[in-house]
Amino acid sequence: MAVSGSHRDSIYDDLTGRTARLMLYGLLAVTLMALDHRGQWLDSIRQTATGMIEPVYHLVDLPFTASSWLRDHFASRREVNTRLAELEWERLITQTRLNRMAELEAENTELRAMLDARERADAEYIPASLLRVQLDPHSHRILVNRGRVHGVENRQAVVDSGGVLGQVTTVYRNSAEITLISDPNHAIPVTIHRTGVRTIAYGNGSTKNLSLPDLPANADIEPGDQILTSGLDGLFPAGLPVGEVISVQTDAGRAFAEARARPLARIDRSRHVLLLDTRAEPDSEAARDFEEPPPEAEQPMSPPAAAPEAIEPDEEDPTLNDDNDSTVDTP
Amino acid sequence: MNQKPEHAGLVTATVVVALILSILPLPGGLHAYAPYWMALVFIYWGLESRSLGHLGQAFVCGLLLDIFTGALLGQHALSLLIISYLLGRFRHRIRFFPPWQQSLAVLALLLNDRIIQLWIIALAGRGLPDWSFWIQPVVAFVLWPWIFLLLDALRLRARRTA
Numbered sequence: 001m002a003v004s005g006s007h008r009d010s011i012y013d014d015l016t017g018r019t020a021r022l023m024l025y026g027l028l029a030v031t032l033m034a035l036d037h038r039g040q041w042l043d044s045i046r047q048t049a050t051g052m053i054e055p056v057y058h059l060v061d062l063p064f065t066a067s068s069w070l071r072d073h074f075a076s077r078r079e080v081n082t083r084l085a086e087l088e089w090e091r092l093i094t095q096t097r098l099n100r101m102a103e104l105e106a107e108n109t110e111l112r113a114m115l116d117a118r119e120r121a122d123a124e125y126i127p128a129s130l131l132r133v134q135l136d137p138h139s140h141r142i143l144v145n146r147g148r149v150h151g152v153e154n155r156q157a158v159v160d161s162g163g164v165l166g167q168v169t170t171v172y173r174n175s176a177e178i179t180l181i182s183d184p185n186h187a188i189p190v191t192i193h194r195t196g197v198r199t200i201a202y203g204n205g206s207t208k209n210l211s212l213p214d215l216p217a218n219a220d221i222e223p224g225d226q227i228l229t230s231g232l233d234g235l236f237p238a239g240l241p242v243g244e245v246i247s248v249q250t251d252a253g254r255a256f257a258e259a260r261a262r263p264l265a266r267i268d269r270s271r272h273v274l275l276l277d278t279r280a281e282p283d284s285e286a287a288r289d290f291e292e293p294p295p296e297a298e299q300p301m302s303p304p305a306a307a308p309e310a311i312e313p314d315e316e317d318p319t320l321n322d323d324n325d326s327t328v329d330t331p
Numbered sequence: 332m333n334q335k336p337e338h339a340g341l342v343t344a345t346v347v348v349a350l351i352l353s354i355l356p357l358p359g360g361l362h363a364y365a366p367y368w369m370a371l372v373f374i375y376w377g378l379e380s381r382s383l384g385h386l387g388q389a390f391v392c393g394l395l396l397d398i399f400t401g402a403l404l405g406q407h408a409l410s411l412l413i414i415s416y417l418l419g420r421f422r423h424r425i426r427f428f429p430p431w432q433q434s435l436a437v438l439a440l441l442l443n444d445r446i447i448q449l450w451i452i453a454l455a456g457r458g459l460p461d462w463s464f465w466i467q468p469v470v471a472f473v474l475w476p477w478i479f480l481l482l483d484a485l486r487l488r489a490r491r492t493a
Binding site (some may be wrong): 015018019022028029030031032033035036037042046050056057061092104132133134135136137138139140141177182184185203204206213 | 355399457460
């Protein structure tokens, strides 16, 4: 990094040359930014570069991992016991809920069998921890400590204990980059749990809220409504919690209402996440929904290539095709 | 005022430390207030010696910072480029300021940089930053005398041992 070259004394004094170089490098920087912003062209270069410095990330993370290991190692017996007791209770509660779920699942399978629908695939997942590395806060990206060698793949959905966190966008050898749902370029097809209205939730650069800008003006939606993934993109499995509506704005002059939702995932605080395996076939429910996309969801959505394949030829049910809202309550 | 070759190691070391500090998470959301380490390193070396004076070096270090932090490629490159340029322009004046006035100059440089970065972030549509975005230069302003003393001590020691 040291100054080299023979005319080092003139580096400050030669003003015109310096200004010319400023222009040159400045232009280069602006071009790079424009290319990077447009995506595609620089992606592979960037990926290679980040892949090369990946060990540094692990190195920065190392002292934190080591200290938490030490803390665990030397935690007092009492602390451990308290924690254990807490977890036992938690497990009991979760187990009870799961037992009820098992019953529902059995019922659901039966109903699905009656309807000749495909079995819902159980999601496989890879647990991962966040690398304690601070990326640029405006990039809305985080790094996790699982990568290609652990079987992580691009476009896997990522959830934490609260709900959907984002999706894997770049996979490195020992780590993976996750784009958060708060990224302004991120969109996720969702459905309002109470009414079944389908729409799309966009990130808007804030970790505290998501925008749902394309709701029909008369849509039945109110603060407190839960929003879940609709599975229409074939990327996120249907039914994962995404957020909770906090405000709805209806403007009489406009055709669309806009809602804001608070993400349920702890976007800026999660430490442990699950990477869901999306290789499972898209849900047949989603496929049926896709046959009749509601007009409000049609335009802004650009479903990935997987979605059209989701249409099943043997699924036609004329009774479901009359109204948008009625299609949602399919079994 | 010739470049001392023994600085090379120290200059590289400070740049590496600045890179690591930039991605080192601080507890309790303190990271939002962490100063722009790389810029401080550039300002120090720009004022006190002729190291890191080339605009190309600012560009390369900025690109490295972009790759490390996952920022838009070129964002920090442009930002360091402008800091380096302005520094080269005004270094003869800033060098002989008393410490607190030097801090003020650093504050001005970094505030100017924040405006440029805000412009980039807004144009890229990456979401407007909150108020803590503007705290960084102030933190740097407060820390500057100490950083200056620390780097100065390191530099003098490096010179003595050489």
